[in-house]
Amino acid sequence: MLIDQDLHCWKRDLIELVFSPSTAANIFSIPLGVHGGVDLFHWPGTSDGQYTSKEGYDFMRLLLHRDAASSSSTAKLDPRSWKFFWASRALPRCKETCWRAICGLLPLKESLFRRHVDVDPGCGFCASERENEDHIFLQCPAAKHIWFASQLAIRVDSFTSFQAFWTAVIAMDDDEVLAMAQTVVYAIWEARNKVCFQQGELVVATVLRRVASMLEAAQVRDLARAPSVSLPAKWSKPAPGGGYHQMQL
Structure with missing residues (x-):
């Protein structure tokens, strides 16, 4: 623990020994609660703060x-x-x-x-x-x-x-x-x-x-x-006496 529960303050000697100066300074800048008390685990994804595997799965899916x-x-x-x-x-x-x-x-x-x-x-x-x-x-x-x-x-x-x-x-x-x-x-x-x-x-x-x-x-x-191009058929008048219609291209 990094907090002295009896004195209600950071354990400065331990923190300065373990962490770099910049990290230690960031830790010291975190204010400690004035009322003390015991820390509890609380899952923010549910109203009662209780963690379930379903809530954890939904949370990971949301992150992805x-x-x-x-x-x-x-x-x-x-x-x-x-x-x-x-x-x-x-x-x-x-x-x-x-x-x-x-x-x-x-x-x-x-x-x-x-x-x-x-x-x-x-x-x-x-x-x-x-x-x-x-x-x-x-x-x-x-x-x-x-x-x-x-x-x-x-x-x-x-x-x-x-x-x-x-x-x-x-x-x-x-x-x-x-x-x-x-x-x-x-x-x-x-x-x-x-x-x-x-x-x-x-x-x-x-x-x-x-x-x-x-x-x-x-x-x-x-x-x-590409569609094939074909010339349109043209109708021509049959020759006199002829019995067939002729199609010219």
């Missing part, structure tokens, strides 16, 4: 939802931006992965670590910084190299966050740029997973070839879905 809402960037993009985002010609898996990254829904290491998952929060590429959306997709040297070496040739150093980057991409109102950016994000995520789970090595040229192949696949898909 609050963390997800605070990390989500969905509300920062207006509905028109999202409409343009989903109308992109990129492959569906590229758009979905990119959307999950913007909304903070990818299982990145920092997010897992925050939720008490036993995982090293370091970046899967460089391991020098914590792995979050801003770092893995923009600030990591590997990501910077990929963006600059891609057809977009973007220097992402000027962007303060992943959200700011996507706000700028959507503001360009260029479907080709949007589709390529979505595909690059997917390729970075795919490369990261191979490094983390398959002990692979990051090869920028391989990532760029993957981007090119997915963009080509999206183009082939669009061509296959």
